[in-house]
Amino acid sequence: MANLPSIATRDRAPGAIAPGVGSYLIGLGLAAILTGASFWAAGTHLIWSQAVPIALAVLAIAQMGVHLVFFLHLSSSPDNTNNILALAFGILIVFLVVAGSLWIMANLNNNMLPMSELMRMQR
Amino acid sequence: MTDATADMFDEGVLALEGGGDEGPAPRDIIVSYGFWIFILSDMVLFSALFASYAVLAGRTAGGPSGAQLFDLRRVFAETACLLLSSFCCGLMSLSIEARRVRGTYIGAALTFALGAAFLALELSEFVGMVAAGDGPSRSAFLSAFFTLVGTHGAHVTCGLIWLTVMMAQVATLGFRDKVVRRLRCFALFWHALDIVWVALFTVVYLIGAR
Numbered sequence: 001m002a003n004l005p006s007i008a009t010r011d012r013a014p015g016a017i018a019p020g021v022g023s024y025l026i027g028l029g030l031a032a033i034l035t036g037a038s039f040w041a042a043g044t045h046l047i048w049s050q051a052v053p054i055a056l057a058v059l060a061i062a063q064m065g066v067h068l069v070f071f072l073h074l075s076s077s078p079d080n081t082n083n084i085l086a087l088a089f090g091i092l093i094v095f096l097v098v099a100g101s102l103w104i105m106a107n108l109n110n111n112m113l114p115m116s117e118l119m120r121m122q123r
Numbered sequence: 124m125t126d127a128t129a130d131m132f133d134e135g136v137l138a139l140e141g142g143g144d145e146g147p148a149p150r151d152i153i154v155s156y157g158f159w160i161f162i163l164s165d166m167v168l169f170s171a172l173f174a175s176y177a178v179l180a181g182r183t184a185g186g187p188s189g190a191q192l193f194d195l196r197r198v199f200a201e202t203a204c205l206l207l208s209s210f211c212c213g214l215m216s217l218s219i220e221a222r223r224v225r226g227t228y229i230g231a232a233l234t235f236a237l238g239a240a241f242l243a244l245e246l247s248e249f250v251g252m253v254a255a256g257d258g259p260s261r262s263a264f265l266s267a268f269f270t271l272v273g274t275h276g277a278h279v280t281c282g283l284i285w286l287t288v289m290m291a292q293v294a295t296l297g298f299r300d301k302v303v304r305r306l307r308c309f310a311l312f313w314h315a316l317d318i319v320w321v322a323l324f325t326v327v328y329l330i331g332a333r
């Protein structure tokens with residue numbers, strides 16, 4: 001028995017409760033700042049307008065990270081491996097569905113004849 | 124199985140359960156993990172709706188675009204309601220772990236009230252748009268918009284019903300293990316809905332209103 005590594009860290013349930021209210025307060029504060037920044041960035045003229053969607057995407061991803069860490073208490077500790085792996089697989093599928101759809105539809109759009117041309121050919 | 128490993132089983136060095144000598148994970152962890160998998164599959168569902176919205180966002184068929192329809196002040200109020208609701212749900216979770224009945228009820232009431240306020244704001248937006256003739260049948264953009272935002276709203280509605288049922292269970296059954304596990308799943312669900320809303324207000328409202 002002694003020569004087998006003992007499992008010191010148990011699995012942890014996703015969303016397991018943090019010891020105190022601090023985690024939720026930090027999460028609320030950070031999320032409020034990031035939300036405020038998003039709404040500010042959407043309306044401001046201080047940022048080059050082409051860059052605003054990128055800025056909004058970055059702020060949104062940061063806020064999702066804040067929610068995962070401070071509200072759902074995901075971490076990189078060994079007892080959280082299963083939760084993180086499942087999340088990583090979920091993110092992969094989400095990325096494939098969204099990016100794949102946009103890519104394919106943009107391609108179809110590019111290769112489709114303009115409507116006027118189609119009408120002319122049908123005549 | 125080789126002879127060597129068979130010997131180890133015989134000697135009790137290896138056990139058949141997962142987790143080595145400690146046996147399978149406790150029920151609390153298995154239930155939450157299963158629900159976590161469900162939430163991730165729900166995210167995949169939302170990703171399909173997001174993808175169709177992103178593809179159809181420009182197809183207004185001569186109808187109004189997002190910039191003409193969206194009122195960002197209302198969206199900001201909705202966002203604040205849902206974020207605070209998620210925070211109150213966290214406070215409720217702390218009360219549940221400490222088995223404080225009064226704190227749980229107060230947390231649940233605040234979570235419910237803020238969630239209901241969010242839903243009321245969203246419904247008033249939908250009603251206003253449909254009344255102005257900009258319902259889901261107006262254009263492909265609006266079909267995708269109502270499907271995506273409506274699906275999130277339907278999730279929030281289910282969450283509010285679930286929360287009501289859970290409070291009835293706390294009142295009648297008390298904090299028995301089964302009820303606490305369900306309450307943990309509810310907290311996961313509610314926080315996950317807030318994450319979906321972050322993606323939603325960014326992609327649909329903030330980028331769409333430009």
